[in-house]
Amino acid sequence: SAVISQKPSRDICQRGTSLTIQCQVDSQVTMMFWYRQQPGQSLTLIATANQGSEATYESGFVIDKFPISRPNLTFSTLTVSNMSPEDSSIYLCSGGTAARTDTQYFGPGTRLTVL
Amino acid sequence: GQSLEQPSEVTAVEGAIVQINCTYQTSGFYGLSWYQQHDGGAPTFLSYNALDGLEETGRFSSFLSRSDSYGYLLLQELQMKDSASYFCAVRRNRDDKIIFGKGTRLHILP
Numbered sequence: 030s031a032v033i034s035q036k037p038s039r040d041i042c043q044r045g046t047s048l049t050i051q052c053q054v055d056s057q058v059t060m061m062f063w064y065r066q067q068p069g070q071s072l073t074l075i076a077t078a079n080q081g082s083e084a085t086y087e088s089g090f091v092i093d094k095f096p097i098s099r100p101n102l103t104f105s106t107l108t109v110s111n112m113s114p115e116d117s118s119i120y121l122c123s124g125g126t127a128a129r130t131d132t133q134y135f136g137p138g139t140r141l142t143v144l
Numbered sequence: 145g146q147s148l149e150q151p152s153e154v155t156a157v158e159g160a161i162v163q164i165n166c167t168y169q170t171s172g173f174y175g176l177s178w179y180q181q182h183d184g185g186a187p188t189f190l191s192y193n194a195l196d197g198l199e200e201t202g203r204f205s206s207f208l209s210r211s212d213s214y215g216y217l218l219l220q221e222l223q224m225k226d227s228a229s230y231f232c233a234v235r236r237n238r239d240d241k242i243i244f245g246k247g248t249r250l251h252i253l254p
Contacts, residue, residue: 030189062241071231071246072187085239121186125242131177131194131235133242135186 031057035122035136042112042143049108050120050139058124061099062133063107066119075120078105112143146170148232148245155251156222164217164248166232176208176215177233177242187231190217219250227252 032055042048054061061078076084076097084097099105109116122136148168156162166176175194179187193199193208193215205218219226229247236243 033186069249072244074241074243077241129192131175131192131233131242132189133187134189137186 031055031124031134033058033122033124033134033136035139037139038137039140040142042141044113044143046112047108047110048112048141049106050122052105052107052122052136054103054105054122054124054134056103058126058134059102060125061105062123062125063095063097063105064121064123064135066121066138068119072121075107078107109141112141114143117141117143146234146236146243148234148243150230150232150245150248152246153249153251155253156219157253158222158224160222161218161220162222162250164219164230164232164250166215166217166245168213168215168232168234170213170234170236173210173213174235174240176206178206178217179231179233179244180228181231181247182228190230222252224252224254226250 034053036051063075064072066072074087075090076086078084078097078099080099096108120139123133125133150166177192178190180190181187191206193206196210198207203220208215229249231247232245233242
């Protein structure tokens with residue numbers, strides 16, 4: 030299985046500020062994704078992080094609010110911009126391979142609280 | 145589009161067997177996956193079925209019937225540590241992204 034690390038593990042932020050979450054995957058992974066999960070809820074895909082190009086966003090998520098970078102194959106960042114309390118959630122990075130996207134490996138998540 | 149239905153909660157007794165069902169609707173189907181998530185933890189991959197039948201991995205088994213658009217996760221010899229949420233997932237047809245069901249919360253009684 031792939032190893033995915035993520036930081037910070039949690040943060041408490043003030044309204045109007047931004048937080049950047051980092052995700053590091055091992056070399057087995059070729060595809061990287063960012064999800065959001067409200068406590069007790071399912072996982073909602075935010076975007077696919079594309080190496081060296083703009084991320085592919087899902088409906089309801091925009092680059093200005095959630096800028097994503099992936100400068101190389103094994104590293105990606107997600108920024109939550111101009112935060113509001115509604116952004117309080119768990120943000121998860123995941124990785125998979127193009128051959129088996131059905132099998133994804135998740136980082137430990139970042140628990141974000143916006144005051 | 146794709147949609148998945150699974151029970152929101154299931155309760156079982158330690159040592160028993162429990163089955164968590166998942167029905168799906170999808171315009172194209174590649175396979176059904178199952179993930180486990182403990183409170184405060186990350187989802188972890190459990191199993192994947194692309195073909196009809198039963199796949200067994202230790203105490204966990206997963207079943208798929210493509211003709212019925214139905215699958216289930218079977219957990220045997222339940223242990224307290226199996227208390228978690230279980231998500232079924234399918235690959236989205238148009239771009240191969242994974243779509244997760246709403247999850248089934250499994251409660252295990254001693």
